[in-house]
Amino acid sequence: MNESTTGLLTDPALRRAVDRLASAADDPEILAARVAWSALAEPGEGVTGRLVTACGPVAALQLVEDLAAGVPVPDIPGVTARDLQTALKRWLPRLDARMIAGLAEAGARARLTVLTPEGRIWSERFDDLGEHAPLALWVRGDPEALGGLGRSASLVGARAATPYGEHVSGMLAGELAAQGVAIVSGGAYGVDGAAHRAALGVEGRTVAFVAGGADRVYPAAHAHLFARIAEHGAVIAEVPPGGTPTKWRFLQRNRLIAAVSAATVVVEAGWRSGSLNTAGHAAALGRPLGAVPGSVTSATSEGCHRLMREFDATCVTRAADVLELIGEWDAPAEHRGEDRPRPEAIRVLDALGLRVWRTLDDIARRAGMSLAEVQAELGLLELDGRVESSIDGWRIVRAT
Amino acid sequence: MNESTTGLLTDPALRRAVDRLASAADDPEILAARVAWSALAEPGEGVTGRLVTACGPVAALQLVEDLAAGVPVPDIPGVTARDLQTALKRWLPRLDARMIAGLAEAGARARLTVLTPEGRIWSERFDDLGEHAPLALWVRGDPEALGGLGRSASLVGARAATPYGEHVSGMLAGELAAQGVAIVSGGAYGVDGAAHRAALGVEGRTVAFVAGGADRVYPAAHAHLFARIAEHGAVIAEVPPGGTPTKWRFLQRNRLIAAVSAATVVVEAGWRSGSLNTAGHAAALGRPLGAVPGSVTSATSEGCHRLMREFDATCVTRAADVLELIGEWDAPAEHRGEDRPRPEAIRVLDALGLRVWRTLDDIARRAGMSLAEVQAELGLLELDGRVESSIDGWRIVRAT
Numbered sequence: 001m002n003e004s005t006t007g008l009l010t011d012p013a014l015r016r017a018v019d020r021l022a023s024a025a026d027d028p029e030i031l032a033a034r035v036a037w038s039a040l041a042e043p044g045e046g047v048t049g050r051l052v053t054a055c056g057p058v059a060a061l062q063l064v065e066d067l068a069a070g071v072p073v074p075d076i077p078g079v080t081a082r083d084l085q086t087a088l089k090r091w092l093p094r095l096d097a098r099m100i101a102g103l104a105e106a107g108a109r110a111r112l113t114v115l116t117p118e119g120r121i122w123s124e125r126f127d128d129l130g131e132h133a134p135l136a137l138w139v140r141g142d143p144e145a146l147g148g149l150g151r152s153a154s155l156v157g158a159r160a161a162t163p164y165g166e167h168v169s170g171m172l173a174g175e176l177a178a179q180g181v182a183i184v185s186g187g188a189y190g191v192d193g194a195a196h197r198a199a200l201g202v203e204g205r206t207v208a209f210v211a212g213g214a215d216r217v218y219p220a221a222h223a224h225l226f227a228r229i230a231e232h233g234a235v236i237a238e239v240p241p242g243g244t245p246t247k248w249r250f251l252q253r254n255r256l257i258a259a260v261s262a263a264t265v266v267v268e269a270g271w272r273s274g275s276l277n278t279a280g281h282a283a284a285l286g287r288p289l290g291a292v293p294g295s296v297t298s299a300t301s302e303g304c305h306r307l308m309r310e311f312d313a314t315c316v317t318r319a320a321d322v323l324e325l326i327g328e329w330d331a332p333a334e335h336r337g338e339d340r341p342r343p344e345a346i347r348v349l350d351a352l353g354l355r356v357w358r359t360l361d362d363i364a365r366r367a368g369m370s371l372a373e374v375q376a377e378l379g380l381l382e383l384d385g386r387v388e389s390s391i392d393g394w395r396i397v398r399a400t
Numbered sequence: 401m402n403e404s405t406t407g408l409l410t411d412p413a414l415r416r417a418v419d420r421l422a423s424a425a426d427d428p429e430i431l432a433a434r435v436a437w438s439a440l441a442e443p444g445e446g447v448t449g450r451l452v453t454a455c456g457p458v459a460a461l462q463l464v465e466d467l468a469a470g471v472p473v474p475d476i477p478g479v480t481a482r483d484l485q486t487a488l489k490r491w492l493p494r495l496d497a498r499m500i501a502g503l504a505e506a507g508a509r510a511r512l513t514v515l516t517p518e519g520r521i522w523s524e525r526f527d528d529l530g531e532h533a534p535l536a537l538w539v540r541g542d543p544e545a546l547g548g549l550g551r552s553a554s555l556v557g558a559r560a561a562t563p564y565g566e567h568v569s570g571m572l573a574g575e576l577a578a579q580g581v582a583i584v585s586g587g588a589y590g591v592d593g594a595a596h597r598a599a600l601g602v603e604g605r606t607v608a609f610v611a612g613g614a615d616r617v618y619p620a621a622h623a624h625l626f627a628r629i630a631e632h633g634a635v636i637a638e639v640p641p642g643g644t645p646t647k648w649r650f651l652q653r654n655r656l657i658a659a660v661s662a663a664t665v666v667v668e669a670g671w672r673s674g675s676l677n678t679a680g681h682a683a684a685l686g687r688p689l690g691a692v693p694g695s696v697t698s699a700t701s702e703g704c705h706r707l708m709r710e711f712d713a714t715c716v717t718r719a720a721d722v723l724e725l726i727g728e729w730d731a732p733a734e735h736r737g738e739d740r741p742r743p744e745a746i747r748v749l750d751a752l753g754l755r756v757w758r759t760l761d762d763i764a765r766r767a768g769m770s771l772a773e774v775q776a777e778l779g780l781l782e783l784d785g786r787v788e789s790s791i792d793g794w795r796i797v798r799a800t
Contacts, residue, residue, distance in 0.1 A: 164695060293708075296694075301693070308715035318696070
């Protein structure tokens, strides 16, 4: 597209402010463009995503300025002229170099790091969001935490959790974090807070994706918790510093949690809880989805039971169940673009645990295969270094 | 096979005793033979089932007497000579006309009715058990209750149920029985007892399948409960009067509960509970299977959660969920031997409820079909009188 840079990106104040921002080795111009895009578009806007993907962030921004100035612009694959005109009306009020420079300055003051798809640290899992992938992320704390979400589980649920919900959230998060699984959640009261706290309690990794700016604390009573999360992991936002956590942004934040984690588990949720939105995203993205059962007389478990019935969520009662969910996702992922695994191998791997040793009988039953078939597959998988055996049975060798 | 009747079936004492037994309009000779078979074989023995199916109960009995006397017998399809010799060793100790006459007399004294596959009252669902179908059933109470199990649900679970398990069992059984669903269970302490009691409490129908003789009360403290079940429904046994409830008989009794009900729901069960055996039978027979979730910290819910994970049991939290399970089974059953329903019709029917009205949107989502497709199917189904519509949406027309 347009190679020359004019207008907004040449604004000296904006460039100075962006230069002071921490980043992950990005090209300064791309970084400035991504910062601008993060300010222009609301999270998850499809037209923006398609435009930025088609042109790149710098040229896309130039195109918006041309459009705003009435200069004719070329056809963009996947973006109709009508889409552009509609989106332009949303971008225009924010197309202000001084305002964007101010956001970058606020980010630098709050010691936030901006991460972009072009930088060294990013999660390729966001690719699955397609045109709804985040344009940039603002990180309070350790930016490397985003890269460390390969083996991760999101634990989400009701803000108004019961003691049962908080107990189970903490139990799962603590056991998983102790085993090196990063705990992703939303930093809210209830299930979220219990998950973050338990992960911190065992000195594990935890990341909070928040709906407002990464420099804000919402809810305010979680100021201390957010500080601890930032010390040992990261608080990550899609909207620029100072951003208000609106209803729309909460819903969009949920898609990031679902996309970035290897598995999503809803711990406690009412019939219409926002966590069901996160679960819906996870299911739509093909991510393993779990739900924790509870008493049928408890309103805060109704959403979890609904997920099991309507979304085929796996019934999760202990940390090992979550490890299995993560394994479901990891196993096929390892083979992407490589040799396709044998169907029998997948069934046997599905039937194995990451931590527990399983007997041949148990594996055969879970896999719905004969003992002889299972034994043959295990032999091949052991040669590949995918499984290991002991006197107690078989288990998956963890990917390093 | 052998048309003439000799030996055991001609024993005058046995015939007199059988004549005094209530039955459902059976041929007296077949009835006597079925009573004898019920005494000779343990529940569920496959060789017996194959032999009786191949020869009929009368000729099969004659054949056993010939075998016992060393008379050469013809080849029986599906039963090897070796099978016969092995089984004979089990039958011989019980091949005693006086003993069998005594059982029939005990049945008559206890006012039991003997039901057989040849009689007017039977459940064709037992056919699905194949060679393991019951040879005869002994009924205390109303024999018509067996015929009334078309719309039925079995509620089973831990004897050592918690107050939660008993509460949920009673809640489900009461609501279902009030809506004309017969409640099947095993007459035990805990979940079973709560289910029977709640059905009786709303003057609904309930049937207990017991592992021992129908004239025995086990557990003894359930004497009053069994009397009430017999008054309003039936206590049904596969073994003859006075039979001891052995471990084997409990396991075999479970297959009858699973086979005879339109759906099986496990309310509360430990990790190795006997109710999982009932659930396994239901799954193997293709019967809809449900499980009630509970706290992950409750050992008596572990079995239920296991069923959801490993047997794909449906998460049941209210009576409407059980009605849906029953509907799953009823819908295809109506069409057996008739025109095969269109696959789209099945998907739409699956997405509908028996009681609740569902909107077009909701149905399309559940069925995974477009609104237009769903609308077209609903039109055809309404013409067939299978579904009905109201201002609130659509639902299934109940079979009458």
